[in-house]
Amino acid sequence: MGRWASTGFLAIFITIAIAIAIVMNLIIPAGAHKGLEVGFYRNSCPEVETIVYKSMAQSYKTNMTVAPGVLRLAFHDCFVRGCDAFVLLDGPNTERKSVLNGGLHGYDAVDAAKRATEKACPGIVSAPDVLQFAARDSVILANWRLPMERARWASRRDDFPHHGGNGCEPRPSEHDPVSTRSKVPGEGLERSLMVVLSGFHTIGKAPCLTFDDRVQTNPVDPTLAPSFAASLKKQCLYAQITSTKVALDSTPRRFDTQYFKDIIQGRGVLISDQELLYDSRTVGVVRANKGSAFYRNFGEAMVAMSELGVLTDGSGEIRRQIDQVNT
Template identity: 35%
Template sequence: MEIKSIKSQTFIAFSFIILFFVASASAQALRQNFYQNVCPNVESLVRSAVQKKFQQTFVTAPATLRLFFHDCFVRGCDASVLIASGNNQAEKDHPDDISLAGDGFDTVIKAKAAVDSDPKCRNKVSCADILALATRDVVALAGGPSYKVELGRRDGRISTIASVQHNLPRPDFSLDQLNNMFARHGLTQPDMIALSGAHTIGFSHCSKFSKRIYNFNPKSRIDPTLNRNYVFQLRQMCPLRVDSRIAINMDPTTPQTFDNAYYKNLQQGRGLFVSDQVLFSDQRSRGTVNLFASNNTAFIKAFVIAITKLGRVGVKTGRQGEIRIDCTRPN
């Protein structure tokens, strides 16, 4: 029995090693000039479409950025989150994805149409790459960095509501829960804290945090890590018996600027989610929060590193997947 157990453990360990090398090889296949010969102006085509959408509504920025994150964390960065289902059984139909703003989806659809309007580019660029480029562009348009994007992703053919379960961080996560989930995707604690900074242009609905300001636990109605003045402001915007779908800016100071204000807010007890405020209240992550709060350049540098690593998660390359003709359904 003991010999069989050792063999079983060895097989499992070997399987994980194989999976690691396959994932690493796929990520290494990405490169910045991937479309140089087939669609050399892909970045300008996407950027132009994103700019038009951004001018129509600022929601384009946080919606697209959140869409990219949700896509990569579930089945890898393969645009599977964009696939629609006739029976409401796709990723986007899961309760954790229903709140994804339509402007994010619309941004990718419009950018895809812009790319395909060039005969040289038609059906040559994946929806996954278009989403990655659009994400970079909305960050830049909101005042953040314009970084180089690695390209060469292929689109996935599968999108199931079941695959979302337990694959996205929750608003009430502890630091350990956050670190464990991000580590599964090869992301470190500093990466996680830097990516959390995207909440500087994000928004949420009252239902996601109302417990913190009305009924935290049997001992305290209010989460003790929250700034009391902030609680008062949140209660005004989210009355207990009013529609919980009301949207609230996650950064109460500069909600339409991609900057390090998110971390300054955490220092003052103004993190909207438990999973935001824990980054400051937990001593293990407070140092990084303080660094980013005092040094916007350090935050920007860390964010670019982290979102580049995020863009490599579970990618399909080479003959894997496909180039979707319509981003909302497999070919």
């Protein structure tokens, strides 16, 4: 299937991590919350989650693409170095400036939420916690309610820049065969959770450059339903291929189970999504999440992801701004 892999580099990062987890079969111990605590801000900033939600709701009202954008930020943050908000730092030698992160957006929405928490509770709420709350709220705003009591683990702290490196550890390409992909830096999740997390592709769009080699060939990628391949080819004309984006599923503004249903029907836009149907280690998870079980499973997967590589207690700092370390 490699001949249909796209040459674009802006494909959504979570699809890389799915196959990595398949190869490595990495697992987070059940019940391990890495020093995180439910209701951590109950005394120091009791309204923090309401503050973040209201800010995100305003950002979403202005621009609905902030929902998939903020989710992507959360995934990129957690899977590179852990959930430390390093991806939010601006400046040279940061993840934010990496060519691999060129398609990320939603920074302004997270920044607005952080500013709102600083106004109410100066120096109390960390950028990683704001980002994770905002990611949860992105799902809620896209029409599905994540069980609230399962998404409030907090007390993450912000990481400092690491001298001598840019924090952008080499990542395997999402276009590499499953069997040749190496590990994610740091820790991982069991592969079933990784496949469930790929369901966030139920909202948002992908640039034509990330899948053009599937449809601009003769023959087209045989894993695509013929009518869907024709539709993609029509939408991604060569003249507009660098500027056009296509919905990742047929209900791109609603957080639902359509992503998995589309994969089963041969309508997976990214090859790394469609391949999940043809791998014996993932096809069962795809089929198991085409119904209502997905919502519970996604909540569990988001909580597990938010625990990766966190800094707690005296480590790191509490940034006053999401994009700058304190001076």
